[in-house]
Amino acid sequence: MSSANTQEFLKGFWKENPTFVYVLGMCPTLAVSNSVVNSVSMGLATTFVLVMSSMLISMLRKVIPDQVRMAAFIMIISTFVTVIDYVIQAISLDIYKALGAFISLIVVNCIILGRAESFASRNPVWPSILDALGSGLGFTSAIFCMGTIRELLGNGSFAGIDVFGPSYEPWIVMILPGGGFFVLGALLLGVNAINTRRRRARA
Numbered sequence: 001m002s003s004a005n006t007q008e009f010l011k012g013f014w015k016e017n018p019t020f021v022y023v024l025g026m027c028p029t030l031a032v033s034n035s036v037v038n039s040v041s042m043g044l045a046t047t048f049v050l051v052m053s054s055m056l057i058s059m060l061r062k063v064i065p066d067q068v069r070m071a072a073f074i075m076i077i078s079t080f081v082t083v084i085d086y087v088i089q090a091i092s093l094d095i096y097k098a099l100g101a102f103i104s105l106i107v108v109n110c111i112i113l114g115r116a117e118s119f120a121s122r123n124p125v126w127p128s129i130l131d132a133l134g135s136g137l138g139f140t141s142a143i144f145c146m147g148t149i150r151e152l153l154g155n156g157s158f159a160g161i162d163v164f165g166p167s168y169e170p171w172i173v174m175i176l177p178g179g180g181f182f183v184l185g186a187l188l189l190g191v192n193a194i195n196t197r198r199r200r201a202r203a
Contacts, residue, residue, distance in 0.1 A: 039147025
């Protein structure tokens with residue numbers, strides 16, 4: 001893998017992280033990040049749709065007319081959302097019920113539409129795949145961090161495994177919507193502080 005392709009892949013983890021830098025995909029990030037399993041499932045589902053749709057859009061970028069560009073993107077994305085919807089339903093009904101309507105809402109996730117419009121529709125297939133994979137895994141890592149913190153504090157467990165023992169008093173607010181906003185705000189504050197410190201060090 002060339003240096004340029006490596007940079008395309010890695011930028012989605014930190015420099016252009018869709019959650020912590022661009023603050024995209026907030027609806028699923030806040031809604032399903034109350035447990036590690038739900039967070040990882042949503043992250044991987046989004047990554048699958050992002051990679052497959054970016055690949056196909058890049059392949060068809062010279063064929064799709066500009067007049068129907070967005071409609072074509074949404075149709076391609078919705079096709080892969082339907083695929084992952086049935087896959088999750090076949091693998092685990094519990095996860096499928098926990099994620100609920102947010103699987104279908106991947107169709108209008110700003111992360112996927114944003115990468116399709118700004119990158120996949122303008123670049124060859126391989127760089128588009130790497131860009132999509134990096135952004136998808138960046139989103140997955142962000143929602144995983146939120147799910148880990150919220151489940152640990154809200155249930156005293158990690159992926160359903162008890163961590164703190166029976167004497168632990170859970171912070172119920174952490175698995176409620178208010179806890180999602182609190183954890184997201186704290187993580188955004190930490191990431192921005194690190195980025196600001198790095199910029200000052202380089203200056």
